[in-house]
Amino acid sequence: IQKKILKSIKNNINNSSFIGGFDLEKFQKEFSKYLKVKYCIGTANGTDALEISLKALELKKDSEVIVPANTWISTAEAVLNNGLKVKFVDVDHTHNICIKDLKKKINNNTKAIMIVHLYGNPANIPEIIKLCKKNNIKIIEDCAQSHGAEFKGRKVSTFGDLGTFSFFPSKNLGCYGDGGCIVTNNKKYFLKCKKIANHGGLKKNSHETLGRNSRLDNLQAGILRIKLRKLDSWINLRNKQAEIYTNSLSKIRSLSFVKKLKNTKSSFHLFVIKTQQRDKLREFLK
Numbered sequence: 682i683q684k685k686i687l688k689s690i691k692n693n694i695n696n697s698s699f700i701g702g703f704d705l706e707k708f709q710k711e712f713s714k715y716l717k718v719k720y721c722i723g724t725a726n727g728t729d730a731l732e733i734s735l736k737a738l739e740l741k742k743d744s745e746v747i748v749p750a751n752t753w754i755s756t757a758e759a760v761l762n763n764g765l766k767v768k769f770v771d772v773d774h775t776h777n778i779c780i781k782d783l784k785k786k787i788n789n790n791t792k793a794i795m796i797v798h799l800y801g802n803p804a805n806i807p808e809i810i811k812l813c814k815k816n817n818i819k820i821i822e823d824c825a826q827s828h829g830a831e832f833k834g835r836k837v838s839t840f841g842d843l844g845t846f847s848f849f850p851s852k853n854l855g856c857y858g859d860g861g862c863i864v865t866n867n868k869k870y871f872l873k874c875k876k877i878a879n880h881g882g883l884k885k886n887s888h889e890t891l892g893r894n895s896r897l898d899n900l901q902a903g904i905l906r907i908k909l910r911k912l913d914s915w916i917n918l919r920n921k922q923a924e925i926y927t928n929s930l931s932k933i934r935s936l937s938f939v940k941k942l943k944n945t946k947s948s949f950h951l952f953v954i955k956t957q958q959r960d961k962l963r964e965f966l967k
Contacts, residue, residue: 682907686857689903702899708906709862715909716836718844718864720871723897724878727825727847727861731759733895734821734843734863735793737873740765744792749778752797756823760795774940776953777804783812793819798827798837801853801948802939806832806840821845825861826950828854829916833944838864843874848897848905853919853948854912856901919949926952 693704709721724730735746746760750769760767770786773779776799783794794813796804813820820841824830828846830837838844848860863874876882881892930936937955941947956962 682911685907686904689907690900693900693903698899700896700898702902704903704906705897705899708897708902708909711906711909712862713864715912716839716844716864718836718839719866720864720868722863722871722874722878723902724861724863725895725897726859727823727845727849728755728759729878729893729895730845730847730861730863731755731795731821731823732762733874733877733893734845734870735759735763735765736877737843737870738793738819738821739873740792740819743790745788745790747778747783747786747791747794749795749797749799751776752799752823753825755825756795756797765792766790772799773805775802775804775942776800776939777802778809780805780808780812783809787812787816787818791816791818793821795821795823796841797823797825798830800939800953801827801830801950802941803827803830803832803837803945803947805942806837810840825849826852827948828852828950829912830948831946832942839866842867843870848901853915853950854905854908856904856908858901860897860901860905862897916946916948920947923947923949923952930954 705723709723713721742764743766745766745768747768747770748756749772751772757767768786771779771782796809798804822838822841822844824838824844825847827837844864846862848856865871876890877892878895881888881890935956939953
């Protein structure tokens with residue numbers, strides 16, 4: 682796809698189409714269609730997507746947000762940068778939120794849960810949703826590693842109130858720099874996020890609320906449009922490769938793997954192994 686990508690970059694440079702533009706509009710529509718979600722807003726990166734999504738929920742100061750203890754720092758960072766309290770919950774054999782521990786951690790001050798589908802492996806969404814409905818808790822899905830992952834044939838990011846993505850170059854769907862997006866089926870949250878990401882307004886020189894400057898640029902959107910067409914075939918290939926690794930490495934007794942839930946499809950952003958001899962193995966691999 683190199684030729685297509687270089688052609689896209691050249692076209693946008695020739696047209697001076699850097700901020701906003703045709704490719705950004707098209708990518709937001711195409712990614713929404715791919716996920717089967719109503720709205721998509723491009724952001725500067727995945728961390729911004731998390732912070733803006735949380736801000737859009739308008740939670741009271743010092744509200745608690747539950748975050749899995751095993752995640753990338755951005756998940757917890759987004760909570761603290763919004764003046765909210767992080768409440769860590771343990772992870773289970775899937776390396777995602779442990780339902781048993783989640784039940785213990787939920788209290789009257791819990792206002793939101795950030796589900797992280799770590800390594801591209803979907804978390805136990807139905808059980809989390811059940812608990813959230815019962816306790817009137819909002820859900821943000823952090824899908825920074827799980828582009829195209831599925832639960833019962835439905836793409837992750839479409840179950841919660843809001844879903845966020847990172848398009849960092851190493852992701853399954855990555856651009857040639859930083860990039861991210863927010864997705865939602867809720868029009869109110871969509872407009873709120875759009876305002877926050879655009880200096881607090883929907884139109885130029887119109888600032889209704891306190892916002893920031895966070896946008897996915899047109900050059901990156903053009904690259905992502907080309908890569909998006911390949912994403913499903915890449916994920917299928919990763920699943921085949923993961924099967925080969927699992928079958929071959931399972932002969933080594935001292936290794937174990939991340940477990941998957943039934944009816945899930947991992948995007949296998951990472952293939953993770955566990956061993957009691959971690960330091961030894963790390964030295965050997967070096």
